[in-house]
Amino acid sequence: MIAKMVSFFYVLATVMQMLIGGYPVFNADNYTADISDFSVTANAEDGFFTYAVQNPDVTRFNRFSLNYSSGSYMRGVIFYTYKCRQYSEEFFIEPGTDMTYSSLIDGYLEYGCGKKISRITFEAISGEGHEFLLESVHTSVAQVHKDVVYIENSRYRLGASLLWGGAVSYLEDLKDSDESLTNLVNCHDTGRLIQQSYYGTNSAPYEPGISFNVTWSYNPVQGGNQYGQNSKIIDLEINDDSMYIKARARDWAKKEYTYCIMENTYTLSDDYIKVDNRFIDYSPYVHPYNQQECPALYTVSSLGTFVYYDGAQDWTGGALTYRDDLGFWGDPDEPQVRKTFGSYGAESWSAWVNSGDWGLGVYTPGAKQLAAGRYGYNGTKNASEDATNYVANIGQFSIVRCKPTEYSYFLSTGTAGELRTLFSSIKDLVYNELFD
Numbered sequence: 001m002i003a004k005m006v007s008f009f010y011v012l013a014t015v016m017q018m019l020i021g022g023y024p025v026f027n028a029d030n031y032t033a034d035i036s037d038f039s040v041t042a043n044a045e046d047g048f049f050t051y052a053v054q055n056p057d058v059t060r061f062n063r064f065s066l067n068y069s070s071g072s073y074m075r076g077v078i079f080y081t082y083k084c085r086q087y088s089e090e091f092f093i094e095p096g097t098d099m100t101y102s103s104l105i106d107g108y109l110e111y112g113c114g115k116k117i118s119r120i121t122f123e124a125i126s127g128e129g130h131e132f133l134l135e136s137v138h139t140s141v142a143q144v145h146k147d148v149v150y151i152e153n154s155r156y157r158l159g160a161s162l163l164w165g166g167a168v169s170y171l172e173d174l175k176d177s178d179e180s181l182t183n184l185v186n187c188h189d190t191g192r193l194i195q196q197s198y199y200g201t202n203s204a205p206y207e208p209g210i211s212f213n214v215t216w217s218y219n220p221v222q223g224g225n226q227y228g229q230n231s232k233i234i235d236l237e238i239n240d241d242s243m244y245i246k247a248r249a250r251d252w253a254k255k256e257y258t259y260c261i262m263e264n265t266y267t268l269s270d271d272y273i274k275v276d277n278r279f280i281d282y283s284p285y286v287h288p289y290n291q292q293e294c295p296a297l298y299t300v301s302s303l304g305t306f307v308y309y310d311g312a313q314d315w316t317g318g319a320l321t322y323r324d325d326l327g328f329w330g331d332p333d334e335p336q337v338r339k340t341f342g343s344y345g346a347e348s349w350s351a352w353v354n355s356g357d358w359g360l361g362v363y364t365p366g367a368k369q370l371a372a373g374r375y376g377y378n379g380t381k382n383a384s385e386d387a388t389n390y391v392a393n394i395g396q397f398s399i400v401r402c403k404p405t406e407y408s409y410f411l412s413t414g415t416a417g418e419l420r421t422l423f424s425s426i427k428d429l430v431y432n433e434l435f436d
Contacts, residue, residue: 047124061139072127126402165231166245167195190224200287209253216253259283329373361419364393366435
């Protein structure tokens with residue numbers, strides 16, 4: 001009898017949570033509102049538009065999609081009911097005709113659902129024309145993936161953490177014979193992983209934070225901030241051998257989101273993983289020219305030897321340089337690698353390998369420099385430990401407000417010689433105009 005009562009109250013509590021938006025209703029009907037469902041207040045001169053929903057009876061949702069046309073980059077705010085209260089959520093959209101914007105709601109990872117959209121506002125933040133038309137709004141309930149999502153083929157298993165902005169938190173070579181070495185990526189905290197990271201201004205009106213006891217510039221980090229707070233997942237699409245993830249990044253040294261949107265497309269092949277990155281900063285700040293991590297990559301400590309080509313005759317088979325004495329890359333008094341490449345077509349690849357000359361390589365065509373070092377080296381294969389190895393293929397550019405930044409890179413596993421042969425064979429597969 002007691003067990004039945006507990007079961008009854010559990011079901012009752014679950015139903016109540018569903019009613020207030022605590023859990024998604026996976027059989028909820030999709031809902032589409034066209035322009036006739038809105039009353040519109042627009043001030044094109046100021047670039048501000050308000051769409052108030054005349055028919056707010058929207059089923060529960062954790063994803064909304066907008067079809068629109070815009071002459072400007074816009075800041076949007078959607079107002080809806082969440083857990084029995086009015087809730088507002090900020091988003092950003094790009095200009096264009098017949099565009100679609102899709103977003104998971106803020107409460108997605110907590111199994112939350114909203115309902116009853118009341119209004120949506122749009123404000124122009126960049127662009128010459130302030131023409132704007134919202135054509136339709138669509139809501140739906142998307143499957144909830146709590147944290148790491150995976151894609152896999154016969155060679156690789158790749159995982160991206162939704163708690164950490166869709167950054168790569170897991171990479172395994174399924175054909176590697178070492179069964180004790182599974183995940184090659186250090187996932188100790190939000191600053192590790194394989195991820196996008198950019199550096200901007202530290203001047204007013206931006207207010208810098210403090211990290212590692214120094215003043216820290218504007219630093220959108222895909223994984224999150226130094227306090228362990230995660231970035232926001234905006235959108236997600238998973239296919240058999242590829243996945244697309246969109247996120248709003250945290251500012252590393254501060255307890256707040258940036259105005260930055262990061263997109264990643266991960267694609268598996270038999271020999272490598274191709275990663276396509278896209279980044280837009282919607283902030284009001286003016287950023288200086290800077291060195292940018294493209295990408296930042298952290299491995300398990302057991303891959304403790306750094307390999308790269310330090311010569312001047314790129315792709316001619318010259319001797320590789322092996323370094324197993326590197327220290328912390330953030331301390332100029334410790335041994336580390338700082339390599340500048342001579343031209344766009346240089347061997348801008350490197351690898352962290354183990355004592356058997358096998359490991360993880362990264363190649364960013366056109367990168368200008370690389371930086372590498374080790375932290376707390378202890379040779380562990382545990383991906384969650386603090387000890388790690390770091391490398392960044394570096395591009396040199398400034399973040400430009402409301403201007404997309406795009407580049408691609410490759411990941412692969414094998415011996416240093418195998419990685420060099422592979423990267424040489426695909427060096428013309430992408431052209432990163434950003435680094436030219």
